[in-house]
Amino acid sequence: MEGFGNAYPSYVPSELVSCSSKGRNVTYHCYLMELEQHYEYQVSVNDIVLAIRSELDSEIVDTLSGTSFDVKRGKLLVNLRHLEPIQLSPEKVQSCRRFQTTLFRILLNRDVTKLTSVSDDFSLGDNPEIDFLLLPATVKHQRPSNSIIDWKPVLSVPFSSESTCDCKDHACNVRIRNDSVCSCKLENCVVYTPHNGSIYIIYTTDGTKKLNGNSTLNQGLKGITTYKEHFKKRHGIELGFEHQSLLHGRNLFKVENYLLKTRQKTEKGKNMSSVDLPPEVCSVIMSPISIGTIYSFSFIPSIMHWLEGLLVAFNLKRMLLDHFTPNDIPISKVLQAITAKGCEEAYDYDYLETLGDSYLKYIVSQQLFKTNQNDREGALSDKRKNIISNDVLFKYGCTRPLPGFIRKDKFDPKQWDVPGDKSNSILLLKQKLDSSRTRVYVRKTREIDLGIIADVVEALIGAFISTEDEKAALSFINWIGINVDTNIMPYENERHISIIAPEELVKAKLLKSRLNYSFKDPYLLVEALTHSSGKRPEIRTCYERLEFLGDAVLDYVITMHFYKEYSNDKFSAEFFTNMRSISVNNECYALSAIKAKLDEHILCDSVVKNNIAQTMEGVKNLSLESTFGWELETYFCQVLADVIESIAGAIFVDSGYKKEVVFQSIKPLLEPLVTPETARRHPISELHELCQKKGYKMKVYPPVRVNGETSVTIEVKTNGITYKNNPPAKASNNDTARKLAAKDVLKQIKVTESKLLMNRRRFLFSLLSAVFLFCWCVDEIIYHVTRK
Numbered sequence: 001m002e003g004f005g006n007a008y009p010s011y012v013p014s015e016l017v018s019c020s021s022k023g024r025n026v027t028y029h030c031y032l033m034e035l036e037q038h039y040e041y042q043v044s045v046n047d048i049v050l051a052i053r054s055e056l057d058s059e060i061v062d063t064l065s066g067t068s069f070d071v072k073r074g075k076l077l078v079n080l081r082h083l084e085p086i087q088l089s090p091e092k093v094q095s096c097r098r099f100q101t102t103l104f105r106i107l108l109n110r111d112v113t114k115l116t117s118v119s120d121d122f123s124l125g126d127n128p129e130i131d132f133l134l135l136p137a138t139v140k141h142q143r144p145s146n147s148i149i150d151w152k153p154v155l156s157v158p159f160s161s162e163s164t165c166d167c168k169d170h171a172c173n174v175r176i177r178n179d180s181v182c183s184c185k186l187e188n189c190v191v192y193t194p195h196n197g198s199i200y201i202i203y204t205t206d207g208t209k210k211l212n213g214n215s216t217l218n219q220g221l222k223g224i225t226t227y228k229e230h231f232k233k234r235h236g237i238e239l240g241f242e243h244q245s246l247l248h249g250r251n252l253f254k255v256e257n258y259l260l261k262t263r264q265k266t267e268k269g270k271n272m273s274s275v276d277l278p279p280e281v282c283s284v285i286m287s288p289i290s291i292g293t294i295y296s297f298s299f300i301p302s303i304m305h306w307l308e309g310l311l312v313a314f315n316l317k318r319m320l321l322d323h324f325t326p327n328d329i330p331i332s333k334v335l336q337a338i339t340a341k342g343c344e345e346a347y348d349y350d351y352l353e354t355l356g357d358s359y360l361k362y363i364v365s366q367q368l369f370k371t372n373q374n375d376r377e378g379a380l381s382d383k384r385k386n387i388i389s390n391d392v393l394f395k396y397g398c399t400r401p402l403p404g405f406i407r408k409d410k411f412d413p414k415q416w417d418v419p420g421d422k423s424n425s426i427l428l429l430k431q432k433l434d435s436s437r438t439r440v441y442v443r444k445t446r447e448i449d450l451g452i453i454a455d456v457v458e459a460l461i462g463a464f465i466s467t468e469d470e471k472a473a474l475s476f477i478n479w480i481g482i483n484v485d486t487n488i489m490p491y492e493n494e495r496h497i498s499i500i501a502p503e504e505l506v507k508a509k510l511l512k513s514r515l516n517y518s519f520k521d522p523y524l525l526v527e528a529l530t531h532s533s534g535k536r537p538e539i540r541t542c543y544e545r546l547e548f549l550g551d552a553v554l555d556y557v558i559t560m561h562f563y564k565e566y567s568n569d570k571f572s573a574e575f576f577t578n579m580r581s582i583s584v585n586n587e588c589y590a591l592s593a594i595k596a597k598l599d600e601h602i603l604c605d606s607v608v609k610n611n612i613a614q615t616m617e618g619v620k621n622l623s624l625e626s627t628f629g630w631e632l633e634t635y636f637c638q639v640l641a642d643v644i645e646s647i648a649g650a651i652f653v654d655s656g657y658k659k660e661v662v663f664q665s666i667k668p669l670l671e672p673l674v675t676p677e678t679a680r681r682h683p684i685s686e687l688h689e690l691c692q693k694k695g696y697k698m699k700v701y702p703p704v705r706v707n708g709e710t711s712v713t714i715e716v717k718t719n720g721i722t723y724k725n726n727p728p729a730k731a732s733n734n735d736t737a738r739k740l741a742a743k744d745v746l747k748q749i750k751v752t753e754s755k756l757l758m759n760r761r762r763f764l765f766s767l768l769s770a771v772f773l774f775c776w777c778v779d780e781i782i783y784h785v786t787r788k
Contacts, residue, residue: 006447007445007446007447008398008403008404008406008445008446008447008448009401009403009404009431009442009443009444009445010404010442010443010444010445010446011312011315011404011405011431011440011441011442011443012130012308012428012440012441012442012443013308013311013312013314013315013440014054014315014439014440014441015052015053015054015056015311016052016130016131016132016308016311016419017053017128017129017130017131017428017441018053018124018128018129018131019124019125019126019127019128019129024090025087025088025089025090026053026087026088026089026090026093026124027053027085027086027087028051028052028053028085028086028087028088028132028133029051029052029053029054029055029056029082029085030049030050030051030052030082030083030084030085030086030148031049031050031051031052031056031061031080031081031082031083032047032048032049032050032080032081032083032137032148033047033048033049033050033078033079033080033303034047034078034079034080034081035047035048035076035077035078035296035299036076036077036078036079037071037073037074037075037076037077038068038074038075038076038077039071039073039074039075040073041073043291043292043295044292044295045076045292045295045296045299046136046137046139046290046292046293046295046296047137047140047148047296048134048135048136048137048296048297048300049083049133049134049135049136049137049148049149050080050132050133050134051086051088051096051132051133051134051135052132052133053131053132056080056082057314059314059330059331060307060310060311060314060331061080061082063310063330063331063332064078064080064306064307064310065078065079065080065081066078066079067306069258069259069299069302069303069306070258070260070346071258071299072256076258076299078303083148086149090123090124093122093123093124093133094122094123095122095154095155095157096133096135096154096420097122097133097419097420098120098122098157098158098420099135099153099154099155099157100133100134100135100418100419100420101120101122101418101420101421102115102157102158102285102286103286103289103294103297104297104300104301104416104418104421105418105421106190106199106252106285106286107252107253107255107294107297107298108255108301108413108414108416108418109414110199110252112192112197112199112285114423115285120422121422122420122422125422127427127428128428128429128430128441129419129428130417130419130426130428131419131420132419133419134297134300134304134419135149135150135154136149136150136153136154136289136290136293136296136297137149137150138150150293152288153286153288153289153290153293156286156287156288157286159189159284159285159286159287161176161179161180161181161185161284165182165184165185166184167182167183167184174186174244174279175240175241175244175279175280176191176279176280176282176283176284177194177280177281177282177283178283179283179284181284185284185287185288186202186247186279186284186287187202187203187204187288188202188203188287188288188289188290188291189201189202189284189285189286189287189288189289190202190284190285190286190287190289190294191247191249191277191282191283191284191285192282192283192285193277193281193282193283194281194283195231195235195237195281196235198251199252199285200249200250200251200252200275200277200282201249201250201251201252201253201291201294202247202248202249202277202282203248203249203250203290203291204247204248204249210245211227211245211246211248211276212227212242212243212244212245212246213226213227213228213231213239213241213242213243213244213246213278214226214227214228214242214243215227215246217229217230221778221782227239227242227246227276227278228242231278231281235281237281239278239280240280241278241279241280242278244278244279244280245279246276246277246278246279247276247277247278247279247282248274248275248276249274249275249277250273250274250275250291251273251275252294253294253295253298254298255298255301255413255414256302256413257302257410257411257412257413258299258302258303259302259305259306259343259345259346259411260344260345260346260410261344261345261346262344301411301413301416302411302413304416305411305416309335309339309407310331310332310335312335312338312405312407312440313331313332313334313335313338313405314331314334315405315438315439315440316334316338316402316405316438317329317331317334318435318437318438319433319435319437319438320476320479321437322435322436322437322438323475323479324472324475324476324479325472325475327467327469327472329463329464329467329469329472330467332347333352333463333466333467334460334463335347335407336348336349336351336352336459336463337349337352337456337459337460337462337463338402338405338406338407338456338459338460339407340406340407340408340452340455340456342408342409342410342452343407343408343409343410343411344410348573349455349456349459349462350573350574350576350577351462351466351563351567351573351576352458352459352460352462352463352465352466353455353456353458353459353462354462354559354563354573354576354577354580355461355462355465355466355559355560355563356457356458356459356460356461356462356463356465356473357458357462358555358556358559358560358580359461359462359465359470359473359556360388360458360461360477360482361384361388361552361555361556362552362553362555362556362659363473363474363477363484363486364384364387364388364482364484364552365380365384365548365549365551365552365553366484366486366549366552366553366657367483367484367485368380368383368384368387369545369548369549369649370487370489371489373491373492375545376544376545377544377545377547377548378544380545380548381548387482388482390450390451390454391450391454393453393454393457393458394450394451394453394454394457396457396480396481396482397453397454397456397457397480398453399480399481400479400480400481401431401433402453402456402457402460403448403453404431404440404442405456406448406452406453406456408446408448408452409446417443426443426444428441428442428443429441429442430442457480460476461473461476461477464476465560466563466567474486486657488656488657491524491653503522505526505539505603506522506525506526506529506601506603507601508522508525511525511601514596514597514598515596515647515651515665515666515669516664516665516668517651517655517661517665519650519651519654520654521654524546524650524653524654525647525650526539526603527541527542527543527546527646527650528543528546528643528646528647528649528650529543529598529601529602529603529643529646529647530542530543530602530603530604531543531602531603531604531605531608531639531642532544533604533605533607533608534602534603534604534605534608539603543642543643543646544646545649546645546646546647546649546650546653547642547643547645547646547649548649549648549649549652549653550644550645550646550647550648550649550650550652550662551645551648551649553648553649553652553659553662554584554589554644554645554648554662554666555584556659557659557660557662557663557666558580558583558584558663558670558673559580559584561663561667561673562576562579562580562583563576566579566676575676578681579674579676581682581685582674582681582682583670583673583674585682586636586638586641587636587641588670589640589641589644589645589670590615590636590637590638590640590641590644591619591636592644592669592670593640593641593643593644593669594615594616594619594640595669596669598640598643598644598647599612599615599616599640602639602640602643604639608637608639611637611639612637612639612640614637615636615637615640644666644669647666648662648665648666651665651666682739683739683742683743683746684738684739684742686742686746687714687716687742687745687746690746690749691716694718696716696717696718697716697717698714698715698716698717699714699715699716699717700712700713700714700738700741701713701714701715703734703737703738704728709730709731710730710731710733710734710736710737711728711729711730711737712728712729712731712734712737712738712740712741713725713726713728713729713741714738714741714742714744714745715745716745716749718749721752723745723748723749723752724745725740725741725744725745725748728741729741729744
C-alpha cells in the first residue's frame with residue numbers, strides 16, 4: 001500500500017523500460033510515426049521511426065493514430081503504423097542512442113558544452129532503464145523498399161571531416177573552423193559558431209544569391225557594409241577565406257509543450273528567420289541531417305510524453321480488468337481521468353470528476369437510505385460525508401495504488417528523459433501491483449495534494465459513467481472500498497396509516513396530473529409533502545429522508561442530462577459545471593414548486609405556512625415563465641425547494657429505484673432548463689470566482705437585522721479602487737440581501753473595468769499611430785540619405 005505521507009511514486013510503463021542484453025543482438029518493434037502538417041510553412045515535417053522493446057497493444061496504436069497537436073501555425077497530425085521488427089547489434093544500438101542523445105541535447109539545451117563525446121557510454125546498463133529509439137525515416141518518395149530508417153545521419157555521429165561522402169568530386173576544399181571539409185557535408189548540417197556561442201541549422205550552402213564574404217550586408221539603420229567588414233568590426237574576426245560561399249541557415253527550432261490547451265498562434269505564412277555565415281567561423285556538429293528531420297524531432301518530446309500517458313492509462317486499465325470486467329472503456333477516458341488540471345492540457349479530469357462526484361453521491365445516498373431506515377436526514381448526511389468526503393476518498397485512492405498513475409504537472413520538455421542520455425539517468429525500481437498483467441516502474445517520488453487524489457477517484461468513476469457503464473462504476477466503487485449495491489429493499493419506515501386514507505390528506509389525483517406520475521403507494525406522496533412541523537398522530541414521519549434521497553437523485557439525473565447535451569469541444573468543463581450549479585440549487589427548485597402550485601399541498605404548521613405565504617407574496621407580480629429562481633430579487637422559503645427533492649425521492653422509491661422515471665416526471669417542473677444561451681451565474685458565485693481569479697480582496701460585513709429587514713454590505717478592493725454597495729442591500733432575509741449586495745458590487749466592477757478597457761484601447765491606438773508616424777519619418781530620412 002502506498003504511504004499516506006507527502007511522497008507518492010510516479011510510474012513508468014514497462015513498455016518503455018528494458019535491461020541489458022549482455023552483448024547480444026536486440027530486437028526492437030518498429031512503428032512509423034507519420035507526421036502530417038495542416039498548415040503552411042517553409043519547412044516540411046519528415047516521418048520518424050519509433051523502435052521499442054515491447055510490441056504495443058493495438059488499442060494504443062489506434063488511440064495515438066489521428067491525434068492532433070496544436071503547434072504555432074496550426075495542427076500537426078500523428079499516425080502510427082506498425083512495421084516489421086528489426087534486430088540491432090549492441091554497437092548499432094549505441095550509435096542510435098548516441099544520435100538521439102546528441103540531437104535532443106542540441107534542441108533542448110542549446111549548449112555545445114553538453115554535447116556528446118566519443119568517450120560517452122551509450123550501452124544498455126545492467127539496471128532497468130528507459131529504452132526506445134527515435135530514428136529518422138527516409139523521405140517518402142525516395143524510400144527504398146528494404147529500409148525505412150535513414151541510417152546515414154544516425155551513423156555519422158560524432159561528426160568526422162575524414163568520413164567518406166557520396167559526392168563524385170569529393171574534395172576537402174571548404175575551410176571551416178580548425179578543419180577543411182567537402183562542400184557536400186555542409187549542405188544539411190548543424191554547426192556551432194564560437195564567436196557568439198550559437199548553434200545553427202544549415203540547409204543550403206550558398207542560398208540563391210551566391211553570397212560570400214565580400215557581399216553587401218544591409219544592416220538597416222546602421223547602414224550598409226560587407227560581411228567581411230561586419231565580422232571584423234562586430235566580432236574581431238578577420239576572414240581569411242572571404243571568397244568562400246556563405247552558409248545559409250537558421251536558428252534552432254524551439255522545443256515546446258504542444259499538449260497545452262491554450263497556445264499562442266503564429267501568423268500563417270510568416271517567414272522563418274535566416275542567417276548567412278562564413279564557413280570558417282563554423283564548427284560542424286552533425287552532418288548530414290536535414291532541416292525537416294530536425295524540425296520533426298522538435299515535436300517528439302510532446303508526442304512521446306503523450307504516448308507515455310496513454311501507456312500509463314493502459315496499464316491502469318489492465319489492473320482494473322484484473323478485478324472486475326467493465327465494458328471496453330477507451331484508454332483515452334482513463335487518461336483523461338488521471339490528468340489533473342495542473343497539466344494544463346486540452347483534456348483533464350474536470351468533466352469526469354463532476355460526473356463521478358454526482359454518481360457517487362447518488363449511489364451512496366441510495367445505499368444509506370435503504371440500509372438505515374430508522375435514521376433521520378441529519379444522521380444520513382453525516383454517514384454520507386464519512387464515506388465520500390475528500391479525506392476518505394484520498395485514503396481509498398492510496399490503498400489502491402492510484403497516485404502513481406496520476407499525471408499532475410505541466411510537461412516541461414527540458415525535463416524530458418532522453419533515452420540513452422546517462423547524464424540525467426534515473427534509477428528505475430520495479431513496483432509490485434496487485435495485478436497479473438500490469439508491470440510498472442517507479443521513476444521518482446513527488447508530492448500530490450490530497451484533493452487531487454480524491455478527484456481522480458471520482459474521475460475514474462465518471463469515466464465509466466461517461467460510457468454508460470454504471471455496472472463497472474459500481475464495481476470500481478466496491479473495489480476501492482465503498483460497499484454499495486443496487487438491490488431493491490422494501491421501504492419499511494413507519495408511515496402507513498390505517499385510520500385515514502392518503503386521499504384525505506393530499507389531493508393525489510390532482511398531483512398526478514401535475515407530477516405526470518401516479519403513485520403505487522400514495523403514502524409516499526403524503527410523506528413527501530409533510531414538513532416536520534406537520535407531523536401528527538396520523539402522520540408519523542416527514543419528508544426529510546425522502547429529501548435526502550431526492551437531492552442526490554436530482555443532482556445525478558440533471559448532471560447526466562447536461563453531460564450528454566454539452567460535453568463536447570465547444571463547451572469547457574468549467575462551463576458544464578456552471579450549468580449544473582445554475583440548475584441544481586434551492587432557489588431554482590423553489591421556483592419550480594411555485595410554478596407547479598405545490599405550496600397548496602404542503603402539510604405544515606402555521607409558522608411555515610406564513611413563510612410560504614411571504615414567498616408567494618414576493619413573486620406575485622413577477623414574471624416566472626422564463627427565469628431561474630436566483631435571478632429574482634425576492635425571498636424563497638426553503639420548504640418549497642425541499643418538497644421538489646422529497647417528491648423526487650418518493651417517485652424514485654415508488655418506481656423501484658428508477659432514476660429515468662424521476663427525470664421524466666420532474667423535468668417539466670424544472671423547465672425551462674438552462675441552456676448555453678440563457679446561462680447566467682448566481683451573483684454570489686460569480687463575485688467569489690472573480691475575486692479569486694483576479695486576486696481581489698472581498699469582505700462581507702456582518703448582516704444587520706432591523707424591523708424585520710436584513711441589511712448586507714459587501715466590499716471589494718482591487719488595484720487602488722474600492723467597490724462597495726451603498727446603501728446596504730436590504731431584504732427580508734440574509735440570503736436575499738447578500739444576493740442583492742453581490743449583484744450591485746458586480747455591476748460597479750464591470751462598469752469600471754469597461755471604462756478602463758476603453759481608455760486603454762484609446763491609449764494604444766494613439767501610441768501605435770505615433771510609432772507608425774515615427775517609423776515613416778525615419779524611413780523617409782534613410783531613403784533621401786541613401787539617394788545622395
